[in-house]
Amino acid sequence: MFPNLALWLRLLLALTAAFVISFIMTPPVKRFAELVGAIDIPKDERRVHNHPIPRMGGLAIFLGFVISLLLFVPMSTQVMGMLLGAVIIAVMGAVDDIVSLNAWVKLAGQVLAALVAIRCGIVFDAISNPNFFSDITTIPIGFLSIPLTLLWIIACTNAVNLIDGLDGLAVGVSGISSLTMLVVALFVSEPSISIILAALTGACVGFMPYNMNPAKIFMGDVGSQLLGFVLSTVSIMGLFKFHAIISFLVPLLALAVPLADTIFAFFRRIFRGQSPFHADKGHFHHRLLAMGLNQKQAVAVLYGVSAVLGLLAVLLAGKSAIVRMVCLAAAFFISIAVWLFVFHHNPNIHTEHHDGSDSQDKK
Numbered sequence: 001m002f003p004n005l006a007l008w009l010r011l012l013l014a015l016t017a018a019f020v021i022s023f024i025m026t027p028p029v030k031r032f033a034e035l036v037g038a039i040d041i042p043k044d045e046r047r048v049h050n051h052p053i054p055r056m057g058g059l060a061i062f063l064g065f066v067i068s069l070l071l072f073v074p075m076s077t078q079v080m081g082m083l084l085g086a087v088i089i090a091v092m093g094a095v096d097d098i099v100s101l102n103a104w105v106k107l108a109g110q111v112l113a114a115l116v117a118i119r120c121g122i123v124f125d126a127i128s129n130p131n132f133f134s135d136i137t138t139i140p141i142g143f144l145s146i147p148l149t150l151l152w153i154i155a156c157t158n159a160v161n162l163i164d165g166l167d168g169l170a171v172g173v174s175g176i177s178s179l180t181m182l183v184v185a186l187f188v189s190e191p192s193i194s195i196i197l198a199a200l201t202g203a204c205v206g207f208m209p210y211n212m213n214p215a216k217i218f219m220g221d222v223g224s225q226l227l228g229f230v231l232s233t234v235s236i237m238g239l240f241k242f243h244a245i246i247s248f249l250v251p252l253l254a255l256a257v258p259l260a261d262t263i264f265a266f267f268r269r270i271f272r273g274q275s276p277f278h279a280d281k282g283h284f285h286h287r288l289l290a291m292g293l294n295q296k297q298a299v300a301v302l303y304g305v306s307a308v309l310g311l312l313a314v315l316l317a318g319k320s321a322i323v324r325m326v327c328l329a330a331a332f333f334i335s336i337a338v339w340l341f342v343f344h345h346n347p348n349i350h351t352e353h354h355d356g357s358d359s360q361d362k363k
Helices: 005-036 058-072 077-099 103-119 142-163 169-187 191-211 220-237 249-254 256-271 284-290 295-316 321-343
Strands: 126-128 138-140
Touching (some): 077 191, 077 220, 103 220, 142 169, 142 220, 169 220, 169 295, 256 284, 256 295
Antiparallel strands (some): 126 138
């Protein structure tokens, strides 16, 4: 259950290497972004920063993560598939940060990256049985395995992208999600997955000093889509494969904040007769700002919710059915409380406008 000294050392080295590379590479990436014109200029009321800020900082996260992986993670077919998909996402994201690609073009790139990962074996063919007391631990999904895997990867990729609206929000929530899954991976003895997640956590933390309010650089689509893609594929490689735990719910809880925000945004826009890709001011962070919180407070609230749900995900990985049921109940009530607090505090908050100093919301 617990890693040996050698694994602890590799975890520490992977995390440290990713942190140092991401931290050191962010300033030159910032200069590169300025050189190629990857600048976020506030052009509408959804953006809460009031001056141009370079984006594309996710390239530093990408470099830290990939170099750490190449140094410390054995190259299996699945790992190679994840890396190839990550390269596709990073290249597409970098181009989008410069020229603003059409939403359908970005979706096509996400599908391509997901199919590459699936072709390399990153696919789940069963989910855990939600009946904790049943002798049957898994439910096969047969022909649905590929389309559901594709849907999961694309959903997570866009979820992190959509929540990237305040300084430090997306990278912090992703770091918490990565750390949550890292702890669970250690519990279920997945050493390679643990090292991958350690590298991702280190890369996120290395970028955060530059991205916290007031941000010096935004990570842009190259960063937000990359984080969502890696978290989704790693969850399949590690947690979905471990059928002895509630493998579907662990990554679902770890990524609950961005996924819930995406689901609400999708149906909100559909019910209003808008395209699902239509940008609005209805995201969680917009609503928190509309309630009177400043950027740092709004980010702290969402960090807190992510951390609590992450802790529940860790507890859920235990073997006690009673503990699992308590965790699920707690997660349910937390979700209801957040919904009531954020969405019913002010029924007209989607029409309000709040000025701020730093953010990258273009979603």
